[in-house]
Amino acid sequence: MNYSIGAFSKKVNLSIDTLRYYEKEKLILPKRNESNRRVYSESDVAWIEFIMRLKQIGMPIKDIQHYANLRDQGDETIEDRMQLLYKQSDILEVKKREIDANIQFLNQKIDTYKRMLADKKEAL
Template sequence: MNYTIGAFSKEVGLSIDTLRYYEKEKLILPKRNEINRRIYDSSDITWINFIKKLKQTGMPIKDIKEYAKLRYLGDQTIEQRMTLLYKQYDVLVEKREEIELYTQFLLNKIDIYKEMLSERDIK
């Protein structure tokens, strides 16, 4: 199924302006019909959803642009794309470890307060 930019915008939940920006930045390269209007298809939906997921991981736009460029160059760039994904994976693992430290800090403080409350109740 093919989509005009308006229908595609609704389908992927992004504004037309955002889609045009993505095209300007070469994140997506839609096909054009005989009167030069953008035409999107289901593979574009999959690709946009992938871009949205990359953004949710916190991947910088610079890296998403590089990933998109490599994707459009074809399968010979798989290793470079994997490198970008591993780089972002490492960032997320580091953030998870940091969050675990903060979580433990808060739990320790909560335990101190529980202990203080139980000692107060005993008196």
């Protein structure tokens, strides 16, 4: 199925301006019809969803652009694309350890306050 930019915008829940920005940044390269209007496909839907996930996991736009460029070059760049994903995975693992440490710190503090409240109630 093919989509106009307006229909595609609604399908992927991104503004037309955002889609044009992504095109300007060469993140997405929609085909053009005989009237030179953008035409998006189901594969573009999947690609935009992937881009949005990369953004959610904190991949810098520069790396997403590099990934998009590699993708456009074809399957001979799969190893390079994997390296970008491994790099982002490593970054997320570090952040996960930091978040886990922060959660542990907060839980220890909460436990300290619970003990203090319990001791206070026992003293009454």
